[in-house]
Amino acid sequence: MGIISPVGSRLEDAWRNVCEGVSGTQLLDDVDVSSLPTRIAGLVKDFDVDAYLSKKDQRKNDPFIHYGVAATMDALRDSGIEINEANGHEIGIAMGAGIGGIKTIEDNHNKMLAGGARKVSPFFIPGSIINMTSGTASILQHITGPNLSIVTACATSTHCIGLSARIIEHGDAQVMLAGGSEHATTALAMGGFCSARAMSRRNDDPKGASRPYDIDRDGFVLSNGAGCVVLEELEHAKARGARIYAELIGFGMSGDAYHITLPPADGEGARKCMVAAIHDAGIDPADIDYLNAHGTSTQAGDIGETNGIKRAFGDAAKKLTVSSTKSTTGHLLGAAGAAEAIFCALAIRDQVIPPTINLENQDPACDLDYTANTARDAKVRIAISNSFGFGGTNGSLILKAFD
Numbered sequence: 001m002g003i004i005s006p007v008g009s010r011l012e013d014a015w016r017n018v019c020e021g022v023s024g025t026q027l028l029d030d031v032d033v034s035s036l037p038t039r040i041a042g043l044v045k046d047f048d049v050d051a052y053l054s055k056k057d058q059r060k061n062d063p064f065i066h067y068g069v070a071a072t073m074d075a076l077r078d079s080g081i082e083i084n085e086a087n088g089h090e091i092g093i094a095m096g097a098g099i100g101g102i103k104t105i106e107d108n109h110n111k112m113l114a115g116g117a118r119k120v121s122p123f124f125i126p127g128s129i130i131n132m133t134s135g136t137a138s139i140l141q142h143i144t145g146p147n148l149s150i151v152t153a154c155a156t157s158t159h160c161i162g163l164s165a166r167i168i169e170h171g172d173a174q175v176m177l178a179g180g181s182e183h184a185t186t187a188l189a190m191g192g193f194c195s196a197r198a199m200s201r202r203n204d205d206p207k208g209a210s211r212p213y214d215i216d217r218d219g220f221v222l223s224n225g226a227g228c229v230v231l232e233e234l235e236h237a238k239a240r241g242a243r244i245y246a247e248l249i250g251f252g253m254s255g256d257a258y259h260i261t262l263p264p265a266d267g268e269g270a271r272k273c274m275v276a277a278i279h280d281a282g283i284d285p286a287d288i289d290y291l292n293a294h295g296t297s298t299q300a301g302d303i304g305e306t307n308g309i310k311r312a313f314g315d316a317a318k319k320l321t322v323s324s325t326k327s328t329t330g331h332l333l334g335a336a337g338a339a340e341a342i343f344c345a346l347a348i349r350d351q352v353i354p355p356t357i358n359l360e361n362q363d364p365a366c367d368l369d370y371t372a373n374t375a376r377d378a379k380v381r382i383a384i385s386n387s388f389g390f391g392g393t394n395g396s397l398i399l400k401a402f403d
Contacts, residue, residue, distance in 0.1 A: 001074075001228070001230070001342045001345065002070070002071040002073065002076075002078060002226075002227070002228045003071060003074070003228075003338075003339055004044055004047055004067045004181070004225045004227075005044065005227075005329050005332065005339060006024025006043055006045070006223050006330055007022055007023075007024040007328055009046050009070075010074075011078065011342070011346075013046075014329075015342075015343065015346045015350075018325050018328050018329065018354045019352060019354050019355070019375040021327075021357040021374070023208075023327075023328050024223065024328060024329055025040055025041065025206040025207055025209050025210060025330055026040065026041070026042075026043055026206050027040055028040065028041050028043070028185060028190075030185075031186060031190070033187060037201045038193070038219075038222075040200070040202070040203055040206040040221060041221060042224065042329060042330030042331075043185065043224060044067070044225055047067070047070070049066050049070070051070075052070040053069060057140075060126070061101075061127045061132065062102075062103055062104040062183065063224070064099075064100060064133070064182055064184075065132055065136055067183060067225060068095050068097070068133030068180070068226045068228070068335075069133060071095075071179060071181060071228035071338075072093065072095065072137040072228045073141070075177060075179075075229060075230050076141065078230070079230040079242065080240075080243070081175060081230065081232075083143060087174075088143060088145070089145050090145055091143050091144075091145045091173060091174065091176070092146030092148075092164070092167060092172070092173040092176045093134045093137055093145075093146070093147055093176065093177040093178070094146070094150060094160040094163065094167075094176060094177070094178045095134045095149060095178070095181065096130060096133075096150045096159070096160045097149070097156060097181055097182055097334040098153045098154055098156050098180070098184075098333035098389070099334065100128060100130040100151075101127060101129065101132075102128075102183075102184055102188060103183060103186050104124060104127050105124075105128055106187070108120050108124045108128075130149050131149035133149065134147050134148060135147065137177070143177070145172070145173045145175075146172055146176070150163060152391070152393040152395070153334070153389030153391060153393060154296075154334065154336055154337075154387060154389040154390065155388060155389035155393045156180045156334035156337065156387075157178070157179045157337040157339075157341075158337030158338070158386075159337075159387075159395045160180055160338070161179065161231065161248070161397060162248075162251030162252075162253070162395060162397055164176035164177075164178035164231050165231055165251060168231060168232075168233050174233045174236045175232045175233070175236070176230075176231045176232075177228055179226065179228035179335065179337075180226065180227065180334040180338050181334065182223075182332055182333045182334045182335045184222060184333060185223075185224055190222065193222060196261065198261075198298065199219040199220055199221065200218050200297065201219070207358075209221050210327045210328070210330055210331075210357075210358065211297055211327060211357075212293070212295035212296065212326060212327050212356055212359070213302050213324070213359055213363055213366040214297075214358060214360055214362065215362070216360075216361060217298070217299065217363075219297060219298055220296040220326070220331045221297070222330065222331060222333070223332045223333075224332070225332045225335050225339065226332075227335050227339040227342055229338060229341060231248065234247070244402040245346070245348070245349055246344070246349070246399040246400060247399065247400045247401075248399055249283070249382075249398050249399070249400045250277040250279075250280040250282075250283070250384075250396070250397065251276075252274060252275065252276030252277030252278070252280055252395070253273060253276065253395050253396075254270075254272035254276060254394045255269060255391075255393060256268070256269035259392065260391060260392075261390050262300050262301075263300060263301060263305070263308075263388060265304055265307065266311070267306070267308025267309070267310075268308065268311075269388070269392055269394050270305050270308030270309070270312070270388060271309075271312045272394075273388075273395060273396045274312040274384065274386065274396050275312050277384060277396035278312070281398045281400075283382065283398070285316040285317075286313075286316040286319070288320065288382045288383065289378065289380045289381055289383065290320075290321050290322075290344070290347055290353050290378070290380045290383040290384075291309065291320055291321070291322045291383070291384050292322075292343060292344050292347075292384070292385040293305055294324075294386045295322075295323075295327070295370075296326055297326065302363070303363070303366060305386065305388070306365070306367070309322065309368060310368070317368060321369055322370050322371065323354055323355055323356045323371040325343050325354050325356075326340075327356045327357040327358055327359070336387060337385065337397070340385045340387070341385050344383040344385050344397075345383075348380050348383055351377060351379065352377055352380070353371050353376045353377075353380060354375050355372065355375050356370045356371055356373070358373075359372040359373055360373075381401045382399070383398070383399050383400075384396055384398045385397045385398075385399070
């Protein structure tokens with residue numbers, strides 16, 4: 001597994017900070033957002049791009065590609081897999097993004113306005129389109145199996161992971177690198193989310209801005225980063241003596257068919273998605289110990305997901321332990337699902353449930369156990385991770401301890 005995030009760009013650093021309730025939200029310091037009502041974001045501060053890409057490749061590609069390629073390299077290193085001519089065709093990649101290279105788009109538009117078309121970079125298109133994380137990583141790492149990107153807004157990397165598992169099940173690959181990346185803290189993207197009134201305006205308290213399920217929540221925190229997991233067919237992994245963090249046993253998808261940005265209040269789409277994943281896993285809802293929620297800290301989203309959980313789990317919802325790690329990381333958009341799947345795998349490894357921080361006054365409409373403010377030692381054998389995106393697209397993954 002590999003992660004680049006506002007709470008750390010090394011796996012164990014990010015996990016420790018999430019468990020300790022360290023927020024990665026801060027005032028934006030590299031973009032002029034002085035005219036906007038939101039001036040905070042989750043920024044990656046400990047990332048050394050020189051460790052992953054040459055100066056030439058850095059110039060060619062948007063920062064979201066930098067992050068995504070780095071996460072794939074770290075995940076490959078963590079897996080111990082060595083790619084060569086003999087096995088490259090058995091390995092594939094599916095790294096997506098929700099927005100993609102918006103910084104590169106803005107920069108080249110400004111260059112064209114200032115100096116005409118001749119000022120536009122010849123790398124503008126390949127350096128900004130979403131599938132170029134997969135494309136660049138496959139070239140650099142000699143991956144010759146399936147090479148694709150799935151784009152489903154904030155459900156992107158969850159869908160990339162789930163559908164990659166099905167690629168393996170179908171026999172089109174033995175190994176898939178899967179996840180997503182994002183770098184959307186630009187003036188234009190911030191302005192768009194501000195106009196939609198989707199983001200927190202708690203500029204005087206950045207660390208307290210992302211507060212899922214709290215009665216005083218006022219929107220999500222936009223964050224940058226990437227996450228990648230290495231999925232491997234089980235017998236293939238066992239044959240090479242791989243260290244297995246967890247087994248992916250369930251994947252579900254659904255569509256709300258309701259609204260372009262808002263979920264239905266009853267959480268019907270979320271319910272269908274979780275039920276589909278539980279059915280795919282062949283388990284009962286009561287078998288699940290931990291749920292890493294989409295939990296973005298928006299009024300409608302937190303209530304809708306809560307209602308969906310209660311309807312999907314029935315009586316088992318009363319005993320289910322839930323948390324939103326977006327309270328620490330902020331919302332990584334297309335990378336969120338991969339980061340949160342990683343946190344589920346580490347929760348299983350360490351038998352600890354990360355907290356939902358900033359939960360000071362729980363909304364009565366959000367009435368589950370959200371692991372408020374402090375991590376909790378607990379039995380975590382099976383965990384489910386939810387991701388929901390604009391357009392009403394939903395994805396859930398279920399991970400299980402490997403016996």
